Amino acid sequence: MAVNTETMTINMGPQHPSTHGVLQLILELDGEVVQKATPHIGFLHRGTEKLSEYRTYHQIIPLTDRLDYLAPMSNNLGYVLAVEKLLGITDEIPERAKVVRVLMAELTRLKSHLVWLACHALDIGAMTVFLYCFRERECITDIYEKVSGARMTSNYFRVGGLSEDLPEGLEKEIRDFAESMPGHIETYEGLLTGNKIWQKRTIGVGHISAEAAVDIGITGPALRASGVDWDLRRDNPYSGYEDYDFDVPVSQDGDTFARYKCRLDEMRQASRIVLQALDKLKPGPILADCPKVTLPPKQDVVNTIEGLIHHFKIITEGFKPEPGEIYQSVEAPKGELGYYLISDGSPMPLRMKIRPPSFVNLQGLPQMVEGKLLADVIAVIGTLDIVLGEIDR
């Protein structure tokens, strides 16, 4: 009997639980070995960049929530920092606003990494971790709700500061949570790190070298796990990150297990930064004193005619940055999140380009799975930590 040597083409997604959203992969298989993987994206395209050209700078903030919906405050942060840089008011942001931004950005990192770990472990067959991770994520979601009123689409940061101050008593809740987090991370590690099945499914799987990772543009923990010691928080600090003491976990192995270890270490560091931020938190203003950009206090709006006019002008007209262009990026949980803004002097950006980390990281997927087993594709999608909301924008 002749041996059948044909390859088989199968379609994975866009409706598939382990593609983490609406990702479609066309896989060409030779038996169980992947010959070629072609990602198809765009199923969630909402035209964020086009929409933002028809909105004032303040009206764009809610659009950024919906990019990486697992880490909304990181997106908010990158965007407001970009607009502040464009306006040239970076130095005028009050200390309290900066500290709260770091606090929330690090909670966001924990939130995003918890979902990553939960789904990644679930995909490879470890069900328990999923439940534990979502229990902790729920605490952060509650904090989100108390801070911004929303559990996912936070829309909390404003150009010039914050939309409102932290509610009373929340600091203790955040501190309790951040202090408990290292213990929880131990639990996850106890379930996974020494687990023979976990090791077999992750060690050596989805390997990518440092050079290949830089060439393909991979950033964030996925790059650091390949041995490139680069973190924007430390190397190009923003929002006062230079005042915090934290380590940048790096691994040389470049495989799925290394990325897992790096992200877990990042979660430990994130809880450290949260505690430091809580120590730094002093009473003070939360909005910059830039009347042309920020809204007046509500007291003035309801009691004085000047305040009302001021409020009205900013809401209806927005503010007009002078013509120019800037690029600002932040270390989002998934990698470098960049905003490239061009102003032509009008209240709406001429162009806003978002550099989403997941979009670029996903480009590395074919390299990481071709020639490997079909089952490893699942592990690699999980380890890349993609969110289709920001890939498709």
Next chain:
Amino acid sequence: MSDQAIVEKLKAKFSAAVLEIVEYRGETTVTVEKEQIVKISTFLRDDCGYNLLCDLCGVDYLGKATPRFMVVYNLYNIAAKQRLRVKVPVAEDDTNVDTVSTVWGTANWHERECWDLMGINFKGHPDLRRILLPADWEGHPLRKDYPLQGPDREPYKGRLS
């Protein structure tokens, strides 16, 4: 090496191709001729250490500047933690630009996106297909003359128009 030194180095090597140098908010932007972009990119990567192409995008200056389009490359040097922005002007009647996906692999998808949404044609690209929109889509939505609401519909009359 400071931004200034990089720019001087670039000017010394490609004096005819460097069109404009702008510094704004501490960021340096160099505008160069599009014919030289692959050579300049290779030079920036190999001799100046800009090993990471963070972002590549197209900008439409319809009615605001000529030539109409600009392709923007946001570069980063991981060792020196430095950024540089390179731009090439692209005329409306000739939207061809040489691909830099041979210089930085990451440009592959960025250029596909730029073709998809802005209609810049990257010559020599290994796989220039639409990436975000369906394959049979007509037009390039990020162009300024493409209506926000989509073709054949009432234009958006936002509160600011």
